[in-house]
Amino acid sequence: MKKQLLALLFLVIGISNLLAQAASVQWDCVYDENPTTTVGNVVGQPIVGSNFVIRDYTGGTSTGPLSVSQQRWWPGKDAAGVGIKWGPEIKPLDDRYIQIEVAPKAGNNFNISKVEMYMAAGGTDAMRANVAFATDPSFIPFTSIADTIKLKQGKTKPEDTLIVYTGNVEIKSGGKFLVRIFPWYTGGNSNSKYVYLQKVSVTGTTSPGTSVEESSLPVEFNLNQNYPNPFNPATKISFSLPKEGFTKLAVYDLLGNQITTLVKQKLSAGTHSVNFDATNLPSGVYLYALSSGSYSSTKKMMLIK
Incomplete structure (x- = not known):
């Protein structure tokens, strides 16, 4: 019985060593x-x-x-x-x-x-x-x-x-x-x-392990609500891309004037996030817009100081 337990123990150790x-x-x-x-x-x-x-x-x-x-x-x-x-x-x-x-x-x-x-x-x-x-x-x-x-x-x-x-x-x-x-x-x-x-x-x-493609790639485009919201002075904006492509994420005021560009480059498929710092902006409602390929989406966020 002891020999069997020892053999089992060595087998478990061997498998653990292979796995890590x-x-x-x-x-x-x-x-x-x-x-x-x-x-x-x-x-x-x-x-x-x-x-x-x-x-x-x-x-x-x-x-x-x-x-x-x-x-x-x-x-x-x-x-x-x-x-x-x-x-x-x-x-x-x-x-x-x-x-x-x-x-x-x-x-x-x-x-x-x-x-x-x-x-x-x-x-x-x-x-x-x-x-x-x-x-x-x-x-x-x-x-x-x-x-x-x-x-x-x-x-x-x-x-x-x-x-x-x-x-x-x-x-x-x-x-x-x-x-x-x-x-x-x-x-x-x-x-x-x-x-x-x-x-x-x-x-x-x-x-x-399972590949990134098999385990974590999104199946559709998505622009998430910023968090926190309302915010002061910084917030995080995240979005998902099901495929690689040129992507732009920008912030606008309610009149449509562009405040800043957060992302403007080719991105790989996956979930991405970027921080937006509004330290130099006044309180108010702002828009952030994402475009990648034929996809586009816009959401509102509120800065309260």
Whole structure:
């Protein structure tokens, strides 16, 4: 009887191990661009930049956590081959970032528990960075990991800034996990300031799972009532798209004058949400309108101050 119980116990343990396998995707950003990396049932894409490019891999004196040179990023060069100047800046730019992307293989879920990255500033102590993650390629909505951190001037390992996020983010089969680093430079206008990136890792567990397409995609368009409503000064607007398409979400006054555009881009199928901040608007009734493909819908919301 004891042998049977032990055998059953080992079987349960074995099944549990198969159902939840540890996975850690790591980029050692050292000498060349990273090819697509597969670790178990998780695939990590090459690190890419938007309006931000890799200058080189061995420049500068940063050594970082791996005791070797690291990627050196900057806004790029102009047509004459001269570095593009940047700064002084008071906030990050939405379209300038470094992106890391991870996705589980088909038929698997990836439960992410930790994100780590080593960053440093090159040639300045006036470099800042915001870091956030999202599970939609549109990066709407997103969750902040680090808000306006000051990057240390990196020359040795202790001076590199380690950014860590711990939590529980489930990425279903067919889904993606994206991390974006938004660097910005508060110093004087210069073409010789950089961001160093050396090591990034995304850690969690994988398990067999249902795909996003099978489990959570909406079957019809829907524009939800904002919440809270009435509100002061901010509220959230959510909507569902059954298919990918160019989407616009805008806010109007009762005369039809457009107040602001909240979304104006191609979005994937799924449920999306965006925050609307009316701090600078007077109390009153406002309209918000969604259009995507042939679908359009308008609802009212009330701001009470």
